[in-house]
Amino acid sequence: MAHGVYAGKLRTLVHLLKYDGMESLATRLGALVADQALAIEGLPVDLVVVPVPLWAPKRRKRGFNQAEMLASGTAIALRRRCGEMRIKLAAGALERQRATESQAGLSPHERRANVRGAFFAPKPALVDGRDVLLIDDIYTTGATARACTLALKRAGATRVWVATVARAQREDALTGAEAVADVPMEQDIAMWDGGASTAGTSTAGTSMRGARS
Secondary structure (H helix, E strand, C coil): CCCEECCHHHHHHHHHHHHHCCHHHHHHHHHHHHHHHHCCCCCCCEEEEEECCCEHHHHHHHCCCHHHHHHHHHHHHHHHHCCCCEEEECCCCCEECCCCCCCCCCCHHHHHHHHCCCEECCCHHHCCCCEEEEEEEEECCCHHHHHHHHHHHHCCCCEEEEEEEEECCCHHHCCCCCCCEEECCHHHHHHHHCCCCCCCECCCCCECCCCCC
16 A cells, blocks of 8 residues: 555655655655555565666756665565565666656646656566566556556566555546555556556456556
């Protein structure tokens, strides 16, 4: 589940991390994400933690990727709180292969089109046959999570679980369940991109509970 709604104090903390690079907040927020992830029934003990990547020129300009900082904080907290878990942080498992517009202000359809085909896995061996925990800061419509999940599935990931610090409070962003979920297989993602709004069930036998990122 997401820790909370993108509003108030949580919104302020995310902004300080995302725009001011306050690295100490990544540890704090990552611990909150880890708490929610550990509450997921059936969460695998062997996980690869992968951040949503930034376009390389944008990362160089900003100097950091807030999702990468969050992923590191989450991985540290998971190792500390559940010693039997085997956690591997793979910051380079995904890359953004083209520039995309800011998702802010775009409609759900525009968001899906904006990120479609934007991500790829340059080193498939990092995720092939593995369960992946995908980390981002905010979930709005799920377009970014779906595009990243498709890239990870194509690289051989078995299942992809999506975790964010916050979820948008817009009415149309809150259909489905909370913000950490087992994401369905490729055909379901393709169905979403076609505009379907109803959650399906993956062919791996696990149900989609509204993945949000």
